[in-house]
Amino acid sequence: MENEKKCVSDVGAWAMNVVSSVGIIMANKQLMSSSGYAFTFATTLTGFHFAITALVGFVSNSSGYTTSKQVPLWELLWFSVVANMSITGMNLSLMLNSVGFYQISKLSMIPVVCVMEWILHDKHYSNEVKISVLVVVIGVGVCTVTDVKVNTKGFICACIAVLATSLQQISIGSLQNKYSISAFELLSKTAPIQALSLLTLGPFIDYFLSGNLVSDYMKTISSGAILFILLSCLLAVFCNISQYLCIGRFSAVSFQVLGHMKTVCVLTLGWLLFDSELTFKNIMGMLVAVGGMVIYSWAVEAEKAEIKTIPVVTEEELNLLKDGMEDNLIKDYKIGEPREREVVDI
Numbered sequence: 001m002e003n004e005k006k007c008v009s010d011v012g013a014w015a016m017n018v019v020s021s022v023g024i025i026m027a028n029k030q031l032m033s034s035s036g037y038a039f040t041f042a043t044t045l046t047g048f049h050f051a052i053t054a055l056v057g058f059v060s061n062s063s064g065y066t067t068s069k070q071v072p073l074w075e076l077l078w079f080s081v082v083a084n085m086s087i088t089g090m091n092l093s094l095m096l097n098s099v100g101f102y103q104i105s106k107l108s109m110i111p112v113v114c115v116m117e118w119i120l121h122d123k124h125y126s127n128e129v130k131i132s133v134l135v136v137v138i139g140v141g142v143c144t145v146t147d148v149k150v151n152t153k154g155f156i157c158a159c160i161a162v163l164a165t166s167l168q169q170i171s172i173g174s175l176q177n178k179y180s181i182s183a184f185e186l187l188s189k190t191a192p193i194q195a196l197s198l199l200t201l202g203p204f205i206d207y208f209l210s211g212n213l214v215s216d217y218m219k220t221i222s223s224g225a226i227l228f229i230l231l232s233c234l235l236a237v238f239c240n241i242s243q244y245l246c247i248g249r250f251s252a253v254s255f256q257v258l259g260h261m262k263t264v265c266v267l268t269l270g271w272l273l274f275d276s277e278l279t280f281k282n283i284m285g286m287l288v289a290v291g292g293m294v295i296y297s298w299a300v301e302a303e304k305a306e307i308k309t310i311p312v313v314t315e316e317e318l319n320l321l322k323d324g325m326e327d328n329l330i331k332d333y334k335i336g337e338p339r340e341r342e343v344v345d346i
Helices: 002-032 042-062 073-096 099-107 109-121 127-144 152-179 183-210 214-219 223-249 252-259 261-273 280-309 315-335
Strands: none
Touching (some): 002 223, 042 223, 073 183, 099 109, 099 127, 099 152, 109 127, 109 152, 152 183, 183 214
16 A cells, blocks of 8 residues: 555656646746747746745745754865855856757756766666667757857856766755755745855846846836746746755656756646647657666566565574574584584575
């Protein structure tokens, strides 16, 4: 019964993440496109997202719905700096690089996360998992990568974005396990710090990226733009919560691999809603990517089943076994006839 409940909650977390992520992309496309409301201030918008998330967390804690656990301030500040570097790096990478190189940099997060988990947590992966990750990368690459142009500034920004994003996603799971804190509690603690820093620095970063001032836009903002900003913020709350939930339940690698399902959904919805071109190459890439995700899910479950079959000996059982061996040895010497015994490998 517990396994069934866990399975349902896991599927719910993934579904929330996919639906909210795809929804926020569609809302932001309408909000930020030139044919929509031309709100070109991505970093400031992210600051709005975290401000609303922090408000939701404050209301939840004040009402007693959630409890607040102690996490050292320096760890929250460090995590917030890494998370903000991820957001800023991604925005700069998208501005300075071609779409093709931007997509390649996002795909590189999967092997980077694998290597970082191996270095930081000594985590190892089976050959099946490695093959499935490769299949997903190839599939999504075929779907999304078009022209690939590289420049020095763009390459540096892409490297910073990939490393910061990978470290952030690994840190989410580590902090939750280290302090036995839920996903929402951790998000409630980091969101105010990220909101304050992004709303302070965001307008300057956006001016550098777009050449426009957010204050000038706000003077003539329409009711439609306000509605889509609020919708984007609402979806961001669910997106942030579900991201922390997913990484806390699974791993940063699983989040990256299965998260590419969002890429498939975005391409499909873009074709249905925004008349985006969907070629044979896109379709084949999506099929390969989905196949890789299925293989990855199977490989992870096979690893879990293999771990369950390994007998676990507790410390108490180990001590009892050692005491029993010592008693037998004493008896043998007392009788004077040591007998040959089976060697027990502990």
